[in-house]
Amino acid sequence: MSAVADNYARLQALGVEVISVSVDSHFVHKMWNDHELVKMVEGGVPFHMASDQAGNIGRAYGVWDEGQGIELRGRFLIDPDGVIQAMEVMTPPVGRKLAETIRQVQAFQLVRASKGTEATPAGWMPGDLVLKPGPDLVGNVWKVWKPSQEK
Amino acid sequence: MSEPQGCGRVTGAVSSDGAPPAPSPESTLKKEVLVTARPGQKAPEFTAPSYYRGGFTPVKLADFAGKWVLLCFYPGDFTFV
Numbered sequence: 164m165s166a167v168a169d170n171y172a173r174l175q176a177l178g179v180e181v182i183s184v185s186v187d188s189h190f191v192h193k194m195w196n197d198h199e200l201v202k203m204v205e206g207g208v209p210f211h212m213a214s215d216q217a218g219n220i221g222r223a224y225g226v227w228d229e230g231q232g233i234e235l236r237g238r239f240l241i242d243p244d245g246v247i248q249a250m251e252v253m254t255p256p257v258g259r260k261l262a263e264t265i266r267q268v269q270a271f272q273l274v275r276a277s278k279g280t281e282a283t284p285a286g287w288m289p290g291d292l293v294l295k296p297g298p299d300l301v302g303n304v305w306k307v308w309k310p311s312q313e314k
Numbered sequence: 315m316s317e318p319q320g321c322g323r324v325t326g327a328v329s330s331d332g333a334p335p336a337p338s339p340e341s342t343l344k345k346e347v348l349v350t351a352r353p354g355q356k357a358p359e360f361t362a363p364s365y366y367r368g369g370f371t372p373v374k375l376a377d378f379a380g381k382w383v384l385l386c387f388y389p390g391d392f393t394f395v
Contacts, residue, residue: 164386164388174384179383179384180378180382180383181384181385182364182378182383182385182386183386183388184362184387185389186390188324188363189363189370195392196365208365209367210366211366211373212366213326213364214324214325214326214365215325216325217325217326217327219327220327220358220360221387223350223351223360224385224387225349226387233390234387234389237385238385238387239351239383239385240382240383240384240385241385243379243380243381243382245356246355247353247354247357248353250351250353
C-alpha cells in the first residue's frame with residue numbers, strides 16, 4: 164500500500180480517488196500508518212483505509228479467502244458511473260506494479276473521453292497510436308499496428 | 315435504517331446487505347453474499363469504518379460517484395509486500 168500512497172499525487176492528478184481495504188480494524192490501520200507507513204511515505208497514507216473485518220466487502224468483490232480469513236490482493240478500477248472497468252486479483256506474495264495501473268487509468272480515460280469510438284492496442288502508452296474501430300478497420304489492423312510496436 | 319457513524323460500525327458491509335446479521339448458524343449458512351464484481355458491471359456499493367488522515371471517518375463508495383476510484387484490497391496491515 165505504501166507504493167500506492169507514494170504515487171497518490173499522480174493518481175490525484177488523473178482524478179483518481181483511492182480506497183484501501185483489509186480485514187484489519189481501522190484502529191490497526193492507524194497503528195500501521197503511524198508506526199511504519201509514515202516512515203516510507205512522506206506524511207503517511209493520504210487516502211481512506213477501510214476496515215472489512217467480517218469480509219463482507221471482500222466477498223462481494225470475490226477476493227475473500229475463506230481458508231485464511233484474509234482478502235487477496237485485488238485491484239479494481241471503477242469509472243465515474245460506478246462501473247468496474249478493470250480488475251486484477253493476486254495471491255499475497257507478489258506486489259502490484261502501480262505504473263501499469265496508471266497506464267490503464269490513462270487508457271480507460273481516453274476511451275471514455277472518445278465515448279467509446281477509440282480503443283488502445285496492446286502496450287499502449289499515452290501519445291501512442293489509438294485505433295478507431297469501425298467497418299474500415301476490420302481485417303486492416305495490420306496496416307496501422309503490429310505487435311512489434313508494443314514497447 | 316440509519317447508518318452507524320464513526321466507530322459504531324465495526325466492519326464493512328455491502329449496502330444491499332445492511333447491518334451484519336445476528337450470528338446464528340442458520341443465518342451464516344443462508345447468508346452467502348454473491349460475488350457481483352465483474353468488469354463491465356456496477357461495482358458493489360459498500361460502507362465501512364476507515365482511518366483517514368488522522369481520524370476515524372466512515373467511507374462509502376457512493377461518496378466518490380462521478381470520480382474514478384482505485385479500490386485496493388490487500389492481505390493485511392504489517393505484511394511485507
